[in-house]
Amino acid sequence: xxxxxxxIWLDGYKPEPNLRSKIKVVDYQxxxxxxxxxxxxxxxxxxxxxxxxSDCYLKPVRMYQxxxxxxxxxxxxxxxxxxxxxxxxxxxxxxxxGEEDYDFWIGFEQEYFIRSAHNKDVLGFEKGGTVDPQxxxxxxxxxQIVGRELSDEHLDYCLDLGINVEGTNAEVALGQWExxxxxxxxxxxxDDLWMSRYILHKLAEKRGYSIELHPKPIIVGEWNGSGLxxxxxxxxxxxxxxxxxxxxxxxxxxxxxxxxxxxxxxDNHLRLTGKFETQSIDKFxxxxxxxxxxxxxxxSVGETWKxxxxxxxxxxxxxxxxVINVIYDALTFADQLNTTIHAxxxxxxxxxxxxxxxxIISNEELLGEYRED
Numbered sequence: 548x549x550x551x552x553x554x555i556w557l558d559g560y561k562p563e564p565n566l567r568s569k570i571k572v573v574d575y576q577x578x579x580x581x582x583x584x585x586x587x588x589x590x591x592x593x594x595x596x597x598x599x600x601s602d603c604y605l606k607p608v609r610m611y612q613x614x615x616x617x618x619x620x621x622x623x624x625x626x627x628x629x630x631x632x633x634x635x636x637x638x639x640x641x642x643x644x645g646e647e648d649y650d651f652w653i654g655f656e657q658e659y660f661i662r663s664a665h666n667k668d669v670l671g672f673e674k675g676g677t678v679d680p681q682x683x684x685x686x687x688x689x690x691q692i693v694g695r696e697l698s699d700e701h702l703d704y705c706l707d708l709g710i711n712v713e714g715t716n717a718e719v720a721l722g723q724w725e726x727x728x729x730x731x732x733x734x735x736x737x738d739d740l741w742m743s744r745y746i747l748h749k750l751a752e753k754r755g756y757s758i759e760l761h762p763k764p765i766i767v768g769e770w771n772g773s774g775l776x777x778x779x780x781x782x783x784x785x786x787x788x789x790x791x792x793x794x795x796x797x798x799x800x801x802x803x804x805x806x807x808x809x810x811x812x813x814d815n816h817l818r819l820t821g822k823f824e825t826q827s828i829d830k831f832x833x834x835x836x837x838x839x840x841x842x843x844x845x846x847s848v849g850e851t852w853k854x855x856x857x858x859x860x861x862x863x864x865x866x867x868x869x870v871i872n873v874i875y876d877a878l879t880f881a882d883q884l885n886t887t888i889h890a891x892x893x894x895x896x897x898x899x900x901x902x903x904x905x906x907i908i909s910n911e912e913l914l915g916e917y918r919e920d
Contacts, residue, residue, distance in 0.1 A: 549619050550576050554586055554605050555745055556626045559594035559638040562813035563760075563864050566745050567593060576620060583607040583624055595628060595638055603636060604629040609738045611708040623708065623745070625738055640868035644733055644875075650782040651875060652855070653736035654713075654729040657743070658773035658863050660722050660764050661694040664755030669764060670694050670722035678721055681770055685719045692717050697754060698724045701747050708746070710739050719771040719823075733875055737867035762862035763817035772818035772825075773863035779874055780855035783882065788853030792885055793844070796856070799881040800842060801831045803873065810869040812862030819860060826859070 552571045557564040569588065577583045590596025590603035605626035612622045628636040635642035661670040671693045672678055683691060698715050705712045705728075715726040728743055730736035744760075751758045763772040783792065800807065808815065808828060819828035824838040834840040835849035841860055848854035861870050 548576065549574065551619055551621045552577070552583060552624050553621060554607070554624045554626055555742070556588075556605055556628050557638065557640075557741070557866075559590075559636075561594075563866060564638065566741070566748060568745070577610065577622060580607050580610050580624075583610065583622075585629070586626075590628075590630075590636075595636055596631070600631060602631050604633060608641070609735075609742075611710065611742055613707050615707060623742065625742055640866060640872070641734065641737065644737070644868060644872055647732045647734045648875075649732045649735075651733050651878075652729070652731050652780050652785075653733065653871060654727060654778035654855075655736070655740050655867065656725055656727050656774070656776040656778070657740065658718055658723060658725045658775070659747070660720070660759040660761075660773060661697060661724065661751065662757045662759050667757065669759065670756070672722065672765070681720050684717055684721050684723070686716045688717075691721070693722055694724055694756075697747075697750060697756060698726070700750055701743075702726065704746050704750065705743050708742070710743050710746075712743065718773075720765065723771070723773065733871045737871055740867045760864040762812060762815055762864060766817065769823075771823045774818065774825075774859060775812070775861040775863050775865045775867070775870070777858045777861050777870055777874065778855050779858065779878075781878055781882075784856075784878075785854060788851065790852045792881070793848075793852055793856075795884050796878065796881045797833045797842060799877040799884070800833075800858075803877050804831045804841075807858075807860065807873050807877075810865075810873045811860050812865030814864075815860070815862040818862060824859075828860075 550573050552573060553568055554571065555566060555568045558567050571586060585607070586605045587602055588605060589601050591598040591601035595603050606629050607624045608627050609625040610622055611625070612620070627641050628639050630636045662668065663670050663673055666673060679691065695717070702712055702715050711729050713727045713729050715724065717723070718725045726743070728739055730739050748758050760773070762774065816828050819825045821827040826832050826839060826841045830841070832840045833842040833844060835844045836846045837843055838859065841858070843857040843859055845854060845857065848856070858874065
């Protein structure tokens with residue numbers, strides 16, 4: 548029996564990597580990822596090596612297989628890139644996430660625009676036509692909506708591959724769509740998002756479309772940009788919570804504002820302007836049910852202080868490995884901060900606490916809430 552293994556990886560282009568793929572035909576059905584061999588490629592053609600020493604290698608890390616019966620089975624193989632010494636390549640951001648953590652839950656909201664087959668304009672904005680202002684397109688139905696056939700096909704394809712897409716809808720702008728994807732585990736979440744993007748690009752290619760992940764493809768007029776809103780929680784947020792703990796998370800995120808923005812996608816300044824449901828790129832804020840904040844606290848969480856948060860800053864073209872890395876790091880710091888404060892509180896010398904966490908704890912309110920807890 549012949550089986551097609553479609554190897555998929557990220558190249559070395561900047562500021563954002565592109566997806567690459569090639570197919571190997573084998574004579575067996577792999578039962579798990581360990582049965583799929585590494586495979587070499589020309590790194591000089593992907594900005595990952597020089598021509599005089601161009602060998603790079605694909606290390607299979609996750610496989611996706613359709614449940615449909617076909618004459619030639621197809622297995623999608625997501626890979627990490629290794630360098631000529633069989634070590635993680637410098638562009639291998641997945642390897643920087645460390646061990647899997649299944650208590651870390653991530654829900655991505657992937658927004659995108661569809662470009663037309665003929666003149667590459669955003670679908671619905673073809674030259675010479677008139678377009679009604681945004682407002683009626685969000686979750687709309689009928690003749691004013693474009694691109695639904697691609698969105699529906701993408702949803703079905705992802706579900707068939709076992710990717711946990713939880714929903715999809717037309718977005719605020721014409722030709723703009725969103726799908727929501729949820730995973731448990733930082734590696735699983737980022738892998739599934741990259742795989743879902745790959746499927747989206749392939750299905751668009753088949754229709755003569757292209758997918759636009761730029762955060763602000765329409766800069767003329769009053770039109771929303773595209774984001775990768777990132778909903779996240781760890782076990783402590785979900786099961787223990789507490790207002791003081793959540794505020795320590797906000798503090799950790801605020802002190803890392805510059806680092807987060809650096810890892811949240813290119814050209815994001817065009818989208819994060821303080822308009823169209825965004826906070827300005829140079830400011831940090833959080834708010835209950837506030838879609839104009841950097842971090843939105845869902846209404847139910849603001850009532851109980853248990854659950855998840857939504858980081859609304861990542862752009863639609865962001866690398867999820869980088870996004871998760873900085874969010875996970877901030878949460879880890881908040882956990883350490885809480886542990887240290889509670890451990891030190893019996894001897895309450897707040898000057899020592901402030902000295903250790905200078906710049907992190909910025910007000911009396913935070914310490915006061917720990918007393919109440």
